[in-house]
Amino acid sequence: MEQELLLWVRGTGLQIAAAVFVIGMVYRMLHILMLGRKKSLAAPRGSEWSGGLRTMWKRSFVTTKLSARGNFTVVAGFIFHIGFFITLFFLTQHIDLFRAVLGLHWPAMPRGVIDMAAVLSIAAMVALLVHRFIDPVKRLLSDYQDYLSWILSFLPLLTGFMLLREIGFEYITLLTMHIASVELLLVIAPFTKLAHMFSTFIARWYNGAVNGFKGIEI
Amino acid sequence: MKEHETLEQRLHEQGVSRRSFLKFCAAMATMMALPPGSATAIAAALAKVKRPSVIWLSFQECTGCTESLTRSHSPTLESMIFDMVSLDYHHTLQAASGFAAEQAREDAMKEFNGKYLLLVDGSIPLKDGGVYSTIAGRTNLDLLEEAAKGAAAIVAVGSCAAFGGIPNANPNPTGAVAVSDIIKDKPIINISGCPPIPAVITGVLAHYLTFGALPALDNLGRPKAFYGETIHDRCYRRPMYEQGKFAKTFDDEGARNGWCLYELGCKGPTTHNACATTKWNGGTGFPIEAGHGCIGCSEPKFWDAGSFYAPLPAPAADVTTVAKAAVIAGAVAAVVAGAIDRGKKTKAQQSREKLTVDDLKGE
Ligand code: SF4
Secondary structure: OHHHHHHHHHOHHHHHHHHHHHHHHHHHHHHHHHHOOOOOOOOOOOOHHHHHHHHHHHOOOOOOOHHHHOHHHHHHHHHHHHHHHHHHHHOHHHHHHHHHHHOOOOOOOOHHHHHHHHHHHHHHHHHHHHHHHHOHHHHHHOOHHHHHHHHHHHHHHHHHHHHHHOOOOOHHHHHHHHHHHHHHHHHHHHHOHHHHHHHHHHHHHHHHHHHHHOOOOO | OOOOOEHHHHHHHOOOOHHHHHHHHHHHHHHOOOOOOHHHHHHHHHHHOEOOEEEEEEOEOOOHHHHHHHOOOOOOHHHHHHHHOEEEEEOOOOOOOHHHHHHHHHHHHHHOOOOEEEEEEOEEEOHHHHOOOEEOOEEHHHHHHHHHHOEEEEEEEHHHHHHOHHHHOOOOOOOEEOHHHHOOOOOEEEEOOOOOOHHHHHHHHHHHHHHOOOOOEOOOOOEHHHHOOEHHHHOOOHHHHHHOOEOOOOOOHHHHOOOEOHHHOOOHHHOEOOHHHHOEOOOOEOHHHHOOOOOOOOOOOHHHOOOOOOOOOOOOOOHHHHHHHHHHHHHHHHHHHHHHHHHHHHHHHHHOOOOOHHHHHHO
16 A cells, blocks of 8 residues: 555656646746736836846845845745755755656755755744744735645655654655655645745846836846 | 374474574574574474475466575575475475376365465466466466365465566556455465565464464564565665765766665665565575665565666656646646737727817816
């Protein structure tokens, strides 16, 4: 039974998840892009391209301007995202997966780094959730999607960490749970706020391009 | 057929000393993780026990299981097993053939009705009335059901008998199933592996003879003493795994230095078996020691779990093609949605009433 379940999540389950994720994301992103913007009739005072690209890049870092939104949220959010990226892209086992699916591979990071990244990421997520409950403004702004997104992102991290350390269950059970949690994330992500994993770059581009066009220094 | 003699008499006849017999019992006790004192208990029980009749039925199999069991270097535990039991029917090992062989099986079944042990290797084909494997003109299903009726217990030897094995692998052209899919009213013990470790079957039989009952089994009917842990749990390369030292090819620096074989497709983490501790070829080694990853042969469906050389995280089905098709499907959907949007926009623009100067004047 365990083997059959693992086989399903590694095979059919993954195919379904990949199909839904890719269709959903390509659809949503292209749809956004095709909405387009009205051509501005004003004379440009700067380049859309450099403004757009620079904003896409610069907003990936914590800056004093950004932290005006609240230091805790920005810093904890940053730690979570960086930790998530490191574990996702630099754990040997994940690179094996990318190589099998995309044919691309790159060097892995040492296990110690991955462990630390995962722990920090998990801690940041927990802290962010607690903050969301405590902070009256955040609590008011949160809807079910925020909690759903939190659960969907937290489960792969948690099960992944448990799998690396073989905590609580057998390897095969943990592996199945981990893959299944990722599949759940893939299937739901395109239709919720989690679509920001791609749309955030489009948003940054538009912001930056508009500012660049107006000649605002970025 | 004469009543079988006791094991002690039999061993004595064979020139096996009491000392080696005790050593055997001690080894069995250790292997099955029984308390230290139990070696003497095993010896006492085994010495008195009448050698039980064993009927061995071979169905859709490759004889690898029998090969494995007979490839033991004497005097070993494995060879002794054949002294512990009276193998009354085994169509590969017995001298008799044709009618005489079938007669031996029928005689044993009659004489030891309710007492004999039934060992089965190979899966049972059910498709098209079971015509894909027959012995003496009778289907495997027919033979199994008949022999199971009078058996005290059934031991499914090897992954084919235990889980269906390679005949059961996709697309399973013969409709092959495991013993436990057919027989529901007898105790069944699965000794999986392709082939299983000889010492494991010896251990199980010794346990049965000593305690008169089957050992504790896991949820797949396998003896916990041997299948309780994974290969990965007891692998000597485990420290390399923990340190993230992985061999990338079978011939690189890492492979030569004994690094973990995970990326070369080792299925040790998801495979329950005793290879890493009991080992093969008289304790010489096991596949990982020989530089090859575990292929997971003691687990159900291991033939269908993707390539033996693909690492565990690699998909077990083609995800790349699915993803490519999905990109196209998503793009088409977006273009259609975009066209609908544009249509709506144009319509809205056209149906808009223009405000004229006259309208304003009229205010
Ligand atoms: S070689 Fe296989 S069983 Fe051994 S540590 Fe590596 S993955 Fe685990």
